[in-house]
Amino acid sequence: MDDLPNHIEPISYRGTNGEVGRLLDRLIELRGGSPHADLVRDILVSGLKLIDDRASRYDLKVINAALKEMRYTAKVFAPYRRVRKVTLFGSARIKAGHPIYEQARVFAQRIADHGFMGITGAGSGVMEAGHVGARPERSFGVNIRLPFEQEANPIIASDPKLISYKYFFTRKLAFIKETDAVVCFPGGFGTHDEGNEALTLVQTGKRETIPIVMLDAPGGHYWRRWLDFIRDTLLEAGMISPEDLNLFLVTDDVDQAVEEVTRFYRRYHSQRFIRDDFMVRLTEPIDAASVARLTSEFSDMLVRDRTIRVTAPYPEEEIEQADGLSRLVMPFNRASFGRLRQLINRLNEL
Numbered sequence: 393m394d395d396l397p398n399h400i401e402p403i404s405y406r407g408t409n410g411e412v413g414r415l416l417d418r419l420i421e422l423r424g425g426s427p428h429a430d431l432v433r434d435i436l437v438s439g440l441k442l443i444d445d446r447a448s449r450y451d452l453k454v455i456n457a458a459l460k461e462m463r464y465t466a467k468v469f470a471p472y473r474r475v476r477k478v479t480l481f482g483s484a485r486i487k488a489g490h491p492i493y494e495q496a497r498v499f500a501q502r503i504a505d506h507g508f509m510g511i512t513g514a515g516s517g518v519m520e521a522g523h524v525g526a527r528p529e530r531s532f533g534v535n536i537r538l539p540f541e542q543e544a545n546p547i548i549a550s551d552p553k554l555i556s557y558k559y560f561f562t563r564k565l566a567f568i569k570e571t572d573a574v575v576c577f578p579g580g581f582g583t584h585d586e587g588n589e590a591l592t593l594v595q596t597g598k599r600e601t602i603p604i605v606m607l608d609a610p611g612g613h614y615w616r617r618w619l620d621f622i623r624d625t626l627l628e629a630g631m632i633s634p635e636d637l638n639l640f641l642v643t644d645d646v647d648q649a650v651e652e653v654t655r656f657y658r659r660y661h662s663q664r665f666i667r668d669d670f671m672v673r674l675t676e677p678i679d680a681a682s683v684a685r686l687t688s689e690f691s692d693m694l695v696r697d698r699t700i701r702v703t704a705p706y707p708e709e710e711i712e713q714a715d716g717l718s719r720l721v722m723p724f725n726r727a728s729f730g731r732l733r734q735l736i737n738r739l740n741e742l
Contacts, residue, residue, distance in 0.1 A: 402444070403437055403440055403441065403444070404437075405434050405437055409437070412440070416433055416436050416437070417429075417433070419436070420432055420433065420436075435459075442455070454559075457558050457559065457562075458559060458561070458562050461555075461557055461558065461559065461562040461563075461566075462562055462565065462566075464555060465555055465562075465565075465566045465569075465570070468532070468552070468553060468555055469532070469566075469570050472509060475507070475508075475509050476507065476508045476509070476572040476573075476657065477508060477509045477510070477511055477532070477570060477571050477572050477573075478503050478508050478509075478510055478511070478571060478572065478573040478574070478575055478653060479510075479511040479512070479567050479568070479570075479571040479573070479574045479575070479590075480496060480499075480500060480510055480511070480512045480518060480519070480522040480575050480577065481512075481513070481518070481567075481574065481575070481576045481577065481579060481582075481583045481586045481587055482496060482517065482518025482519070482521075482576065482577030482578060482579040482583055483517045483518055483577070483578060483579035483580055483583065484513070484515040484516050484517040484518070484519060484579075484582075485516075485517055485580070486517045486518065487517075488520075488521070491609035491610065491612070492517075492518065492577055492578050492608075492609045492612075493517065493518065493520075493521045494521070494609075495577065495607065495608075495609050495610065495644075495646060496518045496521035496522055496525065496577050496607075497521040497522070497524050497525040498525060498646050499522075499525065499575065499607060499646050499649055499650065500521065500522040500523070500524070500525025500526040501525035501526065501527075502525075502646060502647075502650045503526070503650055503653060503654075504525065504526040504527065504530045506650065506653075506654050508530075508572070508573075508653070509526065509530045509531065509532065510522050510523070510525070510526035510530060510531050510532070511531075511532040511534055511567060511570060511571055512531070512532075512533065512534070512548075513533070513534055513535065513536065513563075513567075513582075514533030514534060514535035514544045514545060514548050514554055515535065515543070515544070515545060516545055517579075518577045518579065519533075519545060520545040520547060523545060523547035523548050524547055528547055528548060528551050528553075531547070531548055531551070531553065532548075532553045532554075532555075532570075533545075533548035533549075533551065533553065533554035533555065534555055534557070534563055534566050534567055535554060535555065535556045535557065535563075536556070536557050536560060536563050537556055537557065537558055544556075564585075564586060564589060567586065568589065568590055568593060568599055569599070571602065572602055572653075572657070573602050573603040573604070573605070573653045573656070574586075574587065574590045574602065574603070574604045574605070575604075575605045575606075575607050575649060575653070576590075576604075576605070576606050576607065576615075577607055577608075578608060578609070578612065578614040578615070587604070587606070590602075590604055591604060591639060591640060594639055594729060595632075595636055595639055595729055595730070596729070597726060597727075597729050600662065600663050600664075601639075601663065601729065601732055601733055601736060602656070603641070603652050603653045603656045604639060604640040604641070605640065605641045605642075605643065605649045605652050605653065606618065606619070606640060606641065606642045606643070607643060607644070607646070607649045608642075608643070608644040609644060610644050610645075611644060612644050615642045615644075616642060618642075619642045622637070623637075633730060634730075635728060635730025635731050635733075635734070636729075636730045637730070638730045638731075638733045638734050638737075639729070639730055639733055655740055656736065656740065657675075658740040659674050659675055659676050659678075659739050659740050659742065660672065660673075660674060660675075660736050660739055660740055661673040661674055661675050661717055662717075664709075665724075665726075666706045666708050666709070666721075667708075668696075668723065669706075669721040669722070669723065670721065670722050670723070670724035670726075671703070671706070671709075671719055671720070671721050672719070672720045672721075672722075672735075672736070672739070673717040673718070673719055674717060674718040674719070674720065674739065675717060675718075676718065677702070677718040678718070678720075678739070678742050680702075682742050683700055683701065683702060683720065686700050686720075686735065686738065686739070687699055687700045689735075689738070690731060690734075690735050690738075692728070692731065693724060693725055693727075693728035693731040693732065693735070694722055694723050694724065694725065695723045695724075695725050696723040697723065698723070699722070699723070700720055700721070700722040701720065701721060701722075702718070702719065702720060703719045703720070703721045704719070705719065
């Protein structure tokens with residue numbers, strides 16, 4: 393222990409941190425190093441800062457459990473990173489044979505047939521139906537440990553793609569972080585919590601734009617009544633914008649729901665902000681005339697020169713994950729995400 397520092401000095405994320413910094417660098421080297429060593433170092437610095445902060449045992453337990461859960465989540469999903477996924481939300485209290493259960497089962501089967509994997513909460517009801525439809529090999533279970541009502545269903549219970557969480561907030565982060573679409577079936581408070589969080593994150597640009605579908609049982613009115621509230625109360629009072637209604641689809645038709653998800657990725661691939669530019673990646677290029685039409689049609693959501701243009705890859709991109717794609721960049725206003733969804737729809741129609 394002679395090489396340890398004999399006095400306490402403040403540490404920072406951007407500083408060298410003296411002997412402490414050298415020890416952290418050595419620890420990372422001893423574990424084999426990392427291309428992202430700067431971020432690993434920041435995580436270690438955060439742990440040490442908790443000592444300086446004299447954090448309570450309760451706070452340490454929450455932070456420790458959250459970090460462990462998110463680390464394991466990343467490990468489980470990593471081998472399937474290039475496979476598109478759909479998260480299914482809905483009631484745990486319905487039984488096999490119920491119209492909602494059957495709708496979820498059929499949707500999960502259809503979307504799996506299109507190459508997607510399914511993510512559910514791993515419980516009963518809609519969650520179980522999603523695993524039955526998608527089949528275990530194309531399913532993830534994102535379970536929550538509760539004193540009642542939530543044990544992993546037998547379809548996913550012994551699968552290595554089952555993850556159990558202590559906290560709802562880490563579980564919800566996994567649901568949204570790892571998915572490429574969200575489909576909500578009728579459910580209780582949890583379903584509304586999860587569905588509204590997905591809408592909020594997309595509306596505010598805190599995660600990439602994705603398809604969000606509210607799928608009812610055939611002839612059902614559960615989500616249509618919800619849509620009436622959205623239009624008659626939130627929109628009427630100016631609490632959302634008319635363009636925000638483009639962020640989701642309400643339907644009772646499985647074929648329409650499947651089409652909403654699959655069509656979204658017909659040409660569109662992904663998006664990200666790079667410095668002051670907003671980049672949209674495409675699996676197929678578009679011609680100059682189409683770019684000009686997009687610039688004209690969507691100029692209201694652009695700033696600065698109000699121009700959409702084709703670009704080469706930026707150095708900041710992780711090229712191994714986005715190589716071979718075409719790219720558009722635009723000076724997006726970072727606010728009109730309902731209009732952005734319309735632009736993506738237009739790209740997919742070209």
